Amino acid sequence: MRRNDHRARRHPAYGAFLVHRISGILLALFLPLHLWALSQSLQGAAQFDQLLAWTAAPSVKVAEWGIVVLLAAHLTGGLRLLALELLPWRDWQKSLAALAAAIALAFGLAFALAL
Amino acid sequence: MELLRAKVWRGAEQGAFQSFEVPRQASQTVLDVVTHIQRHLDPSLAYRYACRVGMCGSCAMTVNGVARWTCRTHVDAVAVGGAIEIAPLGHLPVIRDLVTDMSQFFDKWARARGRFSGSRTRHDDFARIAPEEPERRQADAGIECIGCGVCYASCDLVSWNPDYLGPAALNRAWTLNCDARDVDQLERLRAVGGDAGCHACHAQMGCTERCPKKISPTAGIAGLKRALARAALKGAL
């Protein structure tokens, strides 16, 4: 007998929760690194240039795209929560999970095209 | 005759699934299957039911991993490859086989102050509440709860936070929050706003998905969050 059987977690809202939480964790881990790397700019333009050169690498570009998708997913998941919490209940709120996913993917696509 | 293979949980927290072969019938429900096993195959099987017509909620169990009323679950709708898996309702201590101890479920109801507190006596006139008032409509959307525990068993937060009051208790607190006659509002908000209260809900919506009465505890919990925010900003908490 198991708790929290995966067969009971197949509805969209559960997926939306999981995406929101996992993207949040990954962003919280990424953020200190991002800020530390940026603070290298305190040492002057030369160090900053080294950082910029590093960010031109394809693997870094892919990682950046990943971060943007995580941000978009977390943001849209958060908007889903705000809609559920602040607006009076309506049945369409159950479809918010799908809407959030669609918008997040659109963000990711836009960023990929802009890169 | 077509046979259904039913795996049924035997034991308590420790135990195992035992397989039974049950003749399939038209319009057979999972409760029919359990009853057949107990009456014809193994009288030592422990389980609960009462009305068997979808009114009392006593027959709630976990069927193929999902919490449901067994009297309202047709075997044809859930059997996979001629088999079903029947276990006790989740997130509750198991007394024996398919019978759980629901004490904590009702204790949390009490801890959420899920009881009406009025100020009028028999000497006062009736309270006048218009049924179409928005607040009353919101209360009405949640008062049909019969305390079956399916929502409680369907919420991951209940297993991740042992003190979490759970969707049913919070839903009841919300209906009372919307009741203009109730005078316990502030204490109730304090009861449901703590670290095992409504803020622990992350809108997984397992409760809303599974409630056999089509209640949405998610909506009620959101309402409690709004009420608490207003109270906190007014300095009332």
Place this chain on the structure above:
Amino acid sequence: MSARRETLLWLAQRASAAVLALCVLVHLATIIIAVQGGLSAAEILQRTRGNVLGLVFYATFVAAAAVHAPIGLRATLGEWLGWRGASRDVALVLFALALAVLGLRAVMGVFGGAA
């Protein structure tokens, strides 16, 4: 006082989320534009150093993130690792301070200096 504390944390989380939503959108747009321009470090820093508006904007961004990330992690740590109580809150305050310090160092590095 638990209800009051939990509710204020919830309010802070939602308020900082609203601020972050705005900041993230502006930030992403800015970065895309800057990257497409192909600017070097010296060129970027020339535009940003002494920019008071940029400093205020990004300082606000850092402050909002320093509030939002720890409160979000608080629920996750409690629910998935069973870490509750004072030690969790102390660790999260330290994390918030770390984000604030790293972030403000980065902001000063990029936007600091006389106009």
